[in-house]
Amino acid sequence: MLIVTIGWLSKCFTQNVFFESEAIFLHTNETTFVTGETLLYKIYCLNANSKELSKISKIAYVEISDPNGKTISRNKITLNNGIGANEIFINTNFNTGNYKLIAYTNWMLNNPKSKYFETDIAIINPFEPFKNKTDNISITPSETIKSDDVNFKNEDVTIKLKNNYSKREKVLLDIILNSEKFKIGNYSLSVRRIDGLTFGNKIHSKDFINNSIDKFIYSSSISYLPELRGELLSGKLTSNDNLKTIKEKHLGMSVIGEPFDFKIVKTNNYGEFHFILDKEQKKSDIILQVLENEIDDFQIKINPPARAEIITPFKNNLNFTETSIKDIESRLVACQIVNAYSTKDSLITKPVNFIPFYNFIAKDFILDNYKRFSTFKETIIEIVPSVYFKENEGNYSLHIRNHATSVESFGSALVLVDGMLLQDVNELFNYNTKNIYKISIVNKAYAYGSKIFSGLISITTFNREYNPKTRNILPIQIERTNLDKVYKSINYETEKDFSRLPDFRFQLAWETNVSLTASPIHFFTSDVEGKYEINLEGFSINGEPLSIKEYFEVK
Known part of the structure; x- marks a missing residue:
């Protein structure tokens, strides 16, 4: 049985145990987007009690929902010590x-009173006909946006830079610490051109932390397990x-390929199960199956993804004037040029250095090192002495023997093909062995998860994409x-090749890991004139919020 142990501070209150909750703050680069632009964000997941970065959850969810409650976009983000970052491309489906x-x-x-992050954003799709072209608008002109800038000054941290820059000029941004309070912490920085397209107010870390946060979750209300060790796949x-x-039944989960992922868990008294997914595995196709003799008598149901409820009301419809439409046109042209000419960002993909869980005790039989046989039956007999099969009225089973002692083991072997658990091995005896690269054997009792097998037989094909024929699986x-x-x-x-390319970037910089004690931050301005906003957000190691804004112009 998979047991999730919660080892945080817990106390009793009227015979009810309670645990520390979490709160999430999202630093975003903008609140109003034109299709073709990108919403950039950094996640700060905090312990709601201490305000320090949370060590509880390893997964966070970021969604964009429409007024009908429909989720239009959803990201599932890995958290490292409470921190994560990613983006949402605003496509024309919005x-x-x-x-x-x-x-x-x-x-x-x-806890419905937990501090979800929730804010209003506006999306403008210029490829749709504009509606409500009236003078009754809810747009704050860019000249008045900074009426509350006094709230974004900080005596402990200041940003030093020039007031004006020319096009494609290098900007050196000095962050000066006037005290030790924010020396150690986690911070992010956005530098972006501002215009009159401002629908709604941006939430800052200082505003967020000052709001009331429900600090605890009571055991009587726990319906969702924390993703304490990574992604969870739950069901019944x-x-x-x-x-x-339905209690204490074994289930297997397989992700076919290389790398593959294979897990076994046991249901609880209510038939519920939880798989912890391999954090290095990103494949979406998964196969589930019941590891019991009477598998036809059971059905596997997967829990749907949990979602947060929207708490605050949506704003009224957007209205546009001729001035705002000009701003939209400028943004649209700019993002089209940026998407066409800019250097593409890179996805971080780690090199595959896959080592199967059985690798250190298994013996590999690479079939090309032997005379090949046309049938699986002949291959087992002639090449793999540790394996033997039994046949009963056309049904086959595979077994393990200790070749050194000639002792035959009792019970079933764990049979995997490209990581896929195969309970009905009949299909192997009709399989073309030319597709098999190697057979790996563990010829002794093998415990995996909550189940014990007489040994292990792992078959690896050349393409690592075995297509199972059995019907008793749930893909x-x-x-x-x-x-x-x-x-x-x-x-x-350094990059002279850019000199002939247009540079229409509105977003000049986006840094998700800013050190306040390192060398000056530098970036280059673009060909777009106007006023730019520098926004530094984050939290000190003790959970103290930092929100700073500064401005400069490109002429």
């Missing part, structure tokens, strides 16, 4: 209108036969975490 940007963890869903085993028990597609990204920046001092 209609013009107001949306909600929401961020939360599974653990937070146990059911049976149409009331005489069949599903699941949501996986987004790959991290590396954001490339233009450097006009």
Whole structure:
């Protein structure tokens, strides 16, 4: 049985145990987007009690929802010590209108008063006909945006830079620490051109932390397990036969390929199960099956993804004037040029260095090192002495023997093909062995998960994409975490090839890991004139919020 142990501070209150909750803050680059632009964000997942970065959840969810409650976009993000970052590309599937940007963890869903991140964003699709072209608008002109700038000054940290820059000039941004309070922490920086397209107010870390946060989750209300060790796949085993028990039944999960992922868990007294997915595995196609003799009597049901409820009301419809439409046209042209000419950002993909879980005790039989045989039966007899088969009325089973002692083991062997658990091995005896690269054997009792096998037989095909024929499996597609990204920046001092290309960037810099004690941050301005906003957000190691804004112009 999979047991999740919660080892955080817990206390008793009126015979009810309670645990520390979480709160999420999202630093975004903008609140109003034109299709073709990208919403950049950094996640700060905090312990709601201490305000320090949370060590509870390893997964967070970021969604964009429309006024009908439909989720238009959803990201599943890996958290490292409470921190994650990614993006949402605003494509033409978005209609013009107001949306909600929401961020939360599974653990937070146990308390409706938990501090989800929820804010209003506006999306404008210029490819749709504009509606409500009236002078009654809810747009704050760019000249008045900074009426509350006094709230974004900080005596402990200041940003030093020039007031004016020319096009494609290098900007050196000095961050000066006037005290030790924010020396150690986690911070992010956005530098972006501002215009009159401002629908709604941006939430900052200082505003977020000052709001009331429910600090605890009570055990009586726990319906969602925390993703403490990574992604969870949860569900329930059911049976149409009331005489069949659904408790303590074994289930197997397979992700076919290389690398593959294979897990075995046991259901609890209610038939519920939880798989912890391999964090290095990003494949969405998964196969589930029941590891019991009477597998036809059971059904596997997967829990749907949990979602946070929208708390605050949506804003009214967007209205446009001729002035705002000009701003939209400028943004549209700019993002089209950027998407066409800019250096593409890179997804972080780790090199595959896959070592199967049985690798250190298994013996490999690479078939090309032997005389090949046309049938699986001959291959077993002639090449793999540790394996033997039994046949009963056309049904085959595979077994393990210790070749050194000639002792035959009792019970079934664990049989895998490209990581796929194969309970009905009949199809192997009709399989073309020319497709098999190697057979790996563990010829002694093997415990895996909550089940013990007489040994292990793992078959690896050349293409690592075995297609099972058995019907007693449940193939599903699941949501996986987004790959991290590396954001490339233009450097006009070294990359001369850019001199002939147009540079219409509104977003001059996006840094998700800013050190306040390192060398000056530098970036280059673009060909777009106007006023730019520098926004530094984050939290000190003790959970103290930092929100700073500064401005400069490009002429």
